[in-house]
């Protein structure tokens with residue numbers, strides 16, 4: 001906006017403001033009603049859905065699902081879209097950071113004086129696209145399968161299968177029909193990686209996968225079962 | 235011989251009146267402009283005619299303050315106003331105009347603020363019983379949930395309040411985006427808003443660990459790992475969050491203080507700045523409205 005446009009805006013705004021009503025009681029009545037509605041929604045959600053509490057945190061045994069609050073699903077699911085491991089940092093930090101910087105600087109690169117959404121097609125379309133993308137990713141996250149089931153037929157590996165199922169791997173990885181696609185698929189890891197490499201990855205994983213070093217230290221047998229099971233997937 | 239009265243301390247000097255404010259005294263002028271004295275600009279006061287020299291000031295002042303002191307404040311509001319002189323400010327806020335066409339979309343900001351206040355209140359009650367030690371955290375949450383009167387209800391309100399606040403803040407941001415409200419002269423308010431958005435999401439993240447159940451714990455491990463994967467600063471931020479290179483007892487108390495002291499303090503301060511700008515600049519009119527008188531005015535100027 002140049003000075004002329006700024007002046008025009010200020011003049012027009014002061015007239016529209018002059019034509020308006022006073023904040024009290026008109027605007028505050030609407031704000032107050034909205035506050036009451038907000039309160040009621042919170043109370044209804046609380047009464048209907050309660051406050052669940054999972055089993056106590058335990059850094060060694062691992063029947064966990066590393067699922068964030070639902071409003072972070074869209075960030076979490078970016079990992080599903082960006083596949084190659086070397087690009088993981090793009091999904092975890094790169095894309096969110098770029099989006100955030102764009103959002104922060106919005107008033108500095110969109111400087112046209114036009115405010116009507118119908119006359120700003122680029123901005124309006126970009127806004128709608130962002131909302132749809134976030135909604136889609138959130139939905140993907142919500143529909144992601146339960147992380148504690150493996151229906152794979154792998155004869156003779158019951159212990160390992162159970163250890164893997166209860167360790168939350170499927171919160172991020174797919175094995176056969178189950179699990180999520182945030183990390184690489186594990187259905188055939190055995191063919192891709194030797195046993196030692198699998199064990200090494202579990203102890204010293206690439207970000208953002210959590211490490212299983214504690215499990216290895218405190219329950220080496222279970223850890224070994226897990227590695228055996230994974231190595232047998234071919 | 236008559237000595238001049240000593241100057242009054244600053245706090246006791248009468249404030250300049252604003253249009254529509256109650257006269258602090260009987261309304262005689264205590265000086266003219268340009269001599270650093272307080273001017274009374276109320277309509278109907280003889281101020282501004284430049285006749286009386288300021289030498290006569292002290293005497294007139296004395297009269298004026300006598301009047302002011304004799305005035306009996308009515309009720310609590312009057313008592314407060316006599317001491318704070320804030321009624322013109324409050325009045326200015328309450329009776330400021332909001333533009334024509336202001337609609338329900340404009341309530342989303344104040345609703346977000348209300349949700350924040352609700353979070354603060356329920357959070358304070360949770361903090362009375364919560365214990366941020368790894369061996370105690372989970373137990374104190376179970377205690378709140380199962381034993382305390384309305385404990386589960388307050389915990390639920392805090393949990394669902396966070397969801398509601400996040401939804402409201404996104405809706406509010408969408409409103410200001412589609413209405414073009416981030417444009418001149420409100421750019422700074424948009425920037426403050428984006429920081430508020432980040433802080434609000436950080437509240438959700440830091441609070442998720444506190445009940446210390448499996449889901450929250452491992453989600454936080456992954457979240458901190460995600461942080462660590464950022465180039466350059468990533469590992470340092472992750473170490474700061476964990477209080478070291480591993481999850482320990484420090485991590486939990488660190489998250490607790492971030493969640494209940496650092497971020498809420500920042501949010502409260504920034505909401506203050508945000509609202510100051512809202513009151514100072516006014517809220518936008520809906521972008522599809524055009525001022526009817528604008529054209530007429532331009533014509534007149536010609």
Ligand code: HEM
Pocket residue numbers: 339340341342343344345346347348350403406407410413415416420423424425426427428430431434501505508509512516517518519
């Ligand atoms: C804790 C979070 C926030 C609170 C409590 C808050 C509060 C408010 C309130 C009460 C208003 C007055 C008008 C209205 O309600 O629409 C307002 C206006 C505004 N807010 Fe926020 N806000 C928050 C977050 C944000 C965010 C995330 C953004 C955008 C990134 C933002 C940008 C703006 C802008 C640009 C205005 C001026 C709107 C206009 O003049 O029409 N705010 N805010």
